[in-house]
Amino acid sequence: MSADDLVVSRPEGLYCPPGDFYLDPWRPVDRAVITHGHGDHARYGHAHYLAAAEGASILRTRLGEIDLTTLPYGEPVSHNGVRVSFHPAGHVLGSAQVRLEHAGRVWVVSGDYYVAGERDDPREHNTTCAPFEPVQCDCFITESTFGLPIYRWAPQGSIFASINAWWRANAEAGRASILLGYSLGKAQRILQGVDASIGPIVVHGAVDTVNRAYRAAGVPLPRTQFVTEVEPALLAQCLVVAPPSAQRSPWLRRFGDYSDAFASGWMQVRGTRRRRAVDRGFVLSDHADWPGLQRAIAATGAARVIVTHGFEAVMVRWLTEQGIEAGAFATEFGDRDDDEPGSAAASDATA
């Protein structure tokens, strides 16, 4: 670390000394720059919030009446001589990387981001939000949620084909299909990716709240219903999209016989599926896989990389082998996917 670093770690969170503001702070501060609406990145209690305009409705839905200033992607604002701008991270609606420019240096804080595979393939973009845009910088602060070589996502087309086949088989056998996924981001990706002609789609109230923000932002989603709106005879044909907190809750009893599944990057590891005690696991993530992380980091051209939440040690070793100056910040961001139990974001206020 050097005295003129643009971002340092403080007990309250990541801090920009010349700008005198924090990035996704985990303790209440005066000025917070927010990358996206997940609970471990956007917390209550800050006096002022700055975020990408595309994520404003999500932040207001989750945090209520906050003092929020927004900027469209790519549009800079100057604060204490630091030029701040937001750039798409491809993770959830409104998710952003934060670009900081001061005295000729450029640093980028990634927040959480999604980019998959060794090459950029538009078929693998997350189409529920603006795709990740690489930003040239001197120092890139990257997440590393899935920063291990075992994490390589299958093509989205094959993941959704598996989900559709599971739903269709359940419908033919007369049981509902309960698909658990985090209500912000994962649920909307599921809804957009499935074949809505198989049967009615029912959503949990927590998912519907977020859907409203997505639809208002112009993100196309198929028709969804509340359980009370579906003819009882059709409940066995339903796909039910619900947050993980709904698992084994009384809310699920009204569907009668059902099969349940969980959609998460962690489903790539068999032990996680067993611990979750669901019938099926679908490996669908809103975070970069191992080749995606490598590609995203390389695209920034950064000579220095600081790794946060995830597999910091493995990533730092790999970066050092590439001749990149690498270090890590300890953070209080969820070091597991947002839908893992025990992560800060798993306590979904609207679930």
Ligand SMILES: [Zn+2]
């Ligand atoms: Zn996130």
Ligand SMILES: [Zn+2]
């Ligand atoms: Zn995160």
